[in-house]
Amino acid sequence: MQNNCKIIFVTGGVLSSLGKGITSASVATILKHSGYKTTMLKIDPYLNVDPGTMSPLEHGEVFVTEDGAETDLDIGHYERFLNTNLGKINNITTGQIYSKVIKKERQGKYLGQTIQVIPHIVDEIKSAIYKASVGFEFMIVELGGTVGDIEGMPFLEAVREIVFENDKSKTMNIHVTLVPYLKAAGELKTKPTQHSVQELRRIGIKPHMLVCRCERDLPDQLKKKLAYSCDVNMDAVIQAKDAKTIYAVPKEFLDDGIFGPLVTHFNLDKTKPDMTKWNNLVNNLLNPQKTIKLCFVGKYLKLKEAYKSLLEAISHSGAKHNTKVDIIWCDSETVKLKGAKNILQNCDCILVAGGFGDRGVDGKIEAIKYARTHDIPYFGICLGMQLAYIEYLQNVVGIKDATSVEFNKETKEPAVYLIEEFINTTGSKEIRTVKSPLGGTMRLGSYPFEAKKGTKLYDAYGKDIQKERHRHRYEANPIYKERLQKAGMIISAQSGELIEAVEIPSHKWFVAVQFHPEFTSTLERPNPIIDEFIKVSIKNKQGER
Ligand code: GLN
Numbered sequence: 001m002q003n004n005c006k007i008i009f010v011t012g013g014v015l016s017s018l019g020k021g022i023t024s025a026s027v028a029t030i031l032k033h034s035g036y037k038t039t040m041l042k043i044d045p046y047l048n049v050d051p052g053t054m055s056p057l058e059h060g061e062v063f064v065t066e067d068g069a070e071t072d073l074d075i076g077h078y079e080r081f082l083n084t085n086l087g088k089i090n091n092i093t094t095g096q097i098y099s100k101v102i103k104k105e106r107q108g109k110y111l112g113q114t115i116q117v118i119p120h121i122v123d124e125i126k127s128a129i130y131k132a133s134v135g136f137e138f139m140i141v142e143l144g145g146t147v148g149d150i151e152g153m154p155f156l157e158a159v160r161e162i163v164f165e166n167d168k169s170k171t172m173n174i175h176v177t178l179v180p181y182l183k184a185a186g187e188l189k190t191k192p193t194q195h196s197v198q199e200l201r202r203i204g205i206k207p208h209m210l211v212c213r214c215e216r217d218l219p220d221q222l223k224k225k226l227a228y229s230c231d232v233n234m235d236a237v238i239q240a241k242d243a244k245t246i247y248a249v250p251k252e253f254l255d256d257g258i259f260g261p262l263v264t265h266f267n268l269d270k271t272k273p274d275m276t277k278w279n280n281l282v283n284n285l286l287n288p289q290k291t292i293k294l295c296f297v298g299k300y301l302k303l304k305e306a307y308k309s310l311l312e313a314i315s316h317s318g319a320k321h322n323t324k325v326d327i328i329w330c331d332s333e334t335v336k337l338k339g340a341k342n343i344l345q346n347c348d349c350i351l352v353a354g355g356f357g358d359r360g361v362d363g364k365i366e367a368i369k370y371a372r373t374h375d376i377p378y379f380g381i382c383l384g385m386q387l388a389y390i391e392y393l394q395n396v397v398g399i400k401d402a403t404s405v406e407f408n409k410e411t412k413e414p415a416v417y418l419i420e421e422f423i424n425t426t427g428s429k430e431i432r433t434v435k436s437p438l439g440g441t442m443r444l445g446s447y448p449f450e451a452k453k454g455t456k457l458y459d460a461y462g463k464d465i466q467k468e469r470h471r472h473r474y475e476a477n478p479i480y481k482e483r484l485q486k487a488g489m490i491i492s493a494q495s496g497e498l499i500e501a502v503e504i505p506s507h508k509w510f511v512a513v514q515f516h517p518e519f520t521s522t523l524e525r526p527n528p529i530i531d532e533f534i535k536v537s538i539k540n541k542q543g544e545r
Contacts, residue, residue, distance in 0.1 A: 005133035013196025021074035025081035033273035049095035060305030068445025125158040175207035236261035288324035299360035313521035317534035332360030340370035349537035352384030380512030455492035460532035468515035
């Protein structure tokens with residue numbers, strides 16, 4: 001299945017964490033802003049079918065797409081850079097590819113053949129790559145891992161074959177590498193890059209462009225050395241110095257001349273990309289006029305990547321309002337130990353993020369109570385909503401034992417419970433019980449809701465039907481609805497019978513949502529409810545309190 005989409009493969013060399021994801025997203029952004037219909041694909045060579053069952057402390061955030069796929073957090077970067085929605089077909093893993101091949105083998109589809117990595121696994125990979133490219137002019141494919149890793153081999157072979165079976169001007173290989181600075185020698189070193197490119201060529205892949213991560217400017221004579229030793233045109237050796245914000249990377253690449261080699265390689269007819277609006281937002285991020293302090297109460301603080309999309313979404317609104325949002329990290333267990341007042345008293349707003357399991361829950365409830373009783377803008381997301389529901393039931397309605405069945409399976413007051421049957425986004429019935437396997441059984445993906453008129457949610461979203469993404473197993477229990485409303489907490493949105501948002505009208509700004517609004521925020525289009533929270537908090541700081 002071949003089409004007219006041009007494909008750029010991005011591989012990584014020397015070591016991990018070089019910013020392949022941001023490099024890929026930046027190249028895609030440049031092409032999109034030049035007028036090309038562009039998409040992206042992330043290949044993860046691990047054996048998990050998806051990262052849904054991995055710990056956030058190990059793998060960072062699990063990003064959820066509109067169509068309910070649990071994906072690598074790089075997909076989030078792609079959406080935020082491209083200002084578009086991607087889906088299940090934009091993230092493939094070794095686990096997915098092998099599952100498909102084994103399933104076909106069981107169905108007898110290979111007609112007696114011996115199933116092997118070459119050709120069967122590689123063919124399946126190639127077909128997934130081509131499938132994701134249909135309907136686009138450009139696709140950037142990022143290969144996870146580092147060249148030379150055993151698990152990446154079948155994917156590199158698929159890249160080699162795709163390059164081989166297509167016209168030269170249809171594919172391009174970009175290799176992201178490290179050019180370290182050795183203090184003792186006072187020099188930038190090219191050897192690791194040379195070795196990494198040799199490894200790539202041994203597999204049969206020739207890079208057409210090098211993106212070199214470096215702490216200092218790459219002088220021309222070094223670019224020349226890299227060009228000669230790696231067989232790459234000199235103008236296609238691009239420096240990638242550490243940027244102050246990831247959103248500045250497209251401009252930095254353009255300043256270093258990345259557009260020229262792209263034009264030459266692909267014979268492009270479009271002129272330079274129009275990055276005016278983008279660059280203005282980046283400028284706001286780099287030179288904010290105001291600052292607010294946001295207390296971020298969470299429990300995966302050892303790896304901030306666990307909250308990637310949320311942190312990015314907050315910065316998108318910050319950029320829009322020309323404000324630096326200073327995050328004060330509050331470990332939920334510390335809130336419990338030291339008391340909410342000591343930790344939270346100097347902030348302009350409080351956020352309780354999503355999470356799983358009962359560790360840190362008491363501290364989160366204390367933080368919510370503090371925000372509620374001190375009229376400090378509060379925003380709760382997912383678990384942050386479930387706990388706001390529980391806190392109100394415990395401390396205002398007076399149901400002391402209200403809790404979630406996630407923390408106490410036998411509870412008599414299941415304020416947050418497991419709903420066993422519901423209709424999913426595609427209209428089919430989903431069944432989940434305590435016995436369901438963990439992988440892929442949560443409420444996942446986009447669900448529609450309508451904000452109730454006169455609520456703060458309505459201020460943010462307006463009257464239209466909206467969609468936001470979900471990733472949770474438990475739901476707020478509607479049998480407590482009446483009692484809550486009588487006591488002053490309202491339900492401001494539902495998706496069918498499922499409770500999507502609650503708020504306290506008498507409070508300055510207390511809103512909590514069951515969905516994850518952070519997944520739909522992009523630099524050019526901040527999420528409405530996060531934006532409203534930041535806007536109100538800026539106002540709160542400006543002396544209203
Ligand atoms: N643990 C809760 C649930 O599964 C909340 C999940 C979340 O915050 N993403 O329902």
